[in-house]
Amino acid sequence: MITLENKRTPLYDINPLILERNSFRAYDSKAIPDDVLCSLFEAARWSPSSRNEQPWNFIVARTQQDKEKFYPFISPFNLEWCKQAPVLALLFANTLSSDGRTNPAYDFDVGTAWGYLSLEATRKGLVTCPMGGFDKNLAQEILHIPDGYVPSLVISIGYHGNIDLLPDRLKAKETKPTQRKELNEFLYEGDFKKHLNI
Numbered sequence: 417m418i419t420l421e422n423k424r425t426p427l428y429d430i431n432p433l434i435l436e437r438n439s440f441r442a443y444d445s446k447a448i449p450d451d452v453l454c455s456l457f458e459a460a461r462w463s464p465s466s467r468n469e470q471p472w473n474f475i476v477a478r479t480q481q482d483k484e485k486f487y488p489f490i491s492p493f494n495l496e497w498c499k500q501a502p503v504l505a506l507l508f509a510n511t512l513s514s515d516g517r518t519n520p521a522y523d524f525d526v527g528t529a530w531g532y533l534s535l536e537a538t539r540k541g542l543v544t545c546p547m548g549g550f551d552k553n554l555a556q557e558i559l560h561i562p563d564g565y566v567p568s569l570v571i572s573i574g575y576h577g578n579i580d581l582l583p584d585r586l587k588a589k590e591t592k593p594t595q596r597k598e599l600n601e602f603l604y605e606g607d608f609k610k611h612l613n614i
């Protein structure tokens with residue numbers, strides 16, 4: 417269990433996993449058992465999607481050789497810490513529906529799949545960090561992803577590690593969870609003119 421300095425306090429009662437999930441960047445080298453790792457993708461598997469198209473796909477890198485294939489396309493500001501994670505995964509979307517037309521919801525649906533995966537990881541005592549900071553064209557080329565598919569996110573997965581090994585700019589972040597806007601800043605009633613006041 418990670419001790420955080422400023423705890424997150426929900427305004428209403430919610431599943432504690434939602435607050436426990438943070439983007440963590442310090443990783444232990446300890447391997448993730450196969451069944452635990454697979455349970456994360458199982459969670460993603462059961463996420464909802466438009467017309468049940470299930471546009472998500474993952475490429476998992478858990479050997480040094482496979483992880484090194486990811487390094488050239490990951491931005492330097494992410495690579496400096498994410499190399500320590502025992503698993504990196506690329507989440508990429510099938511942009512086409514089963515009828516061959518563009519699926520307008522593919523991006524939305526892979527986002528939901530990421531959310532489910534990250535909550536299951538938290539439940540299993542793992543930490544994750546989603547990364548949009550990578551070269552999508554290069555990822556597509558290196559990992560042999562054909563046209564019609566779009567890389568969305570690189571995800572680091574592992575057990576939480578020693579914060580002291582992180583670059584200085586990231587150390588404080590690791591123990592201070594991000595906070596959120598107030599509910600009434602994004603909640604409206606009836607139309608966009610009136611905030612919901614409860």
Ligand SMILES: Cc1cc2nc3c(=O)[nH]c(=O)nc-3n(C[C@H](O)[C@H](O)[C@H](O)COP(=O)(O)O)c2cc1C
Pocket residue numbers: 437438439440494545546547548549550569593594
């Ligand atoms: C689509 C997406 C892309 C992100 N890209 C990066 C990234 O490249 N590097 C990074 O360190 N964090 C990245 N993050 C993490 C966010 O900074 C983080 O989710 C946000 O600050 C909220 O903090 P929390 O995840 O700890 O609750 C990304 C998050 C999302 C959802």
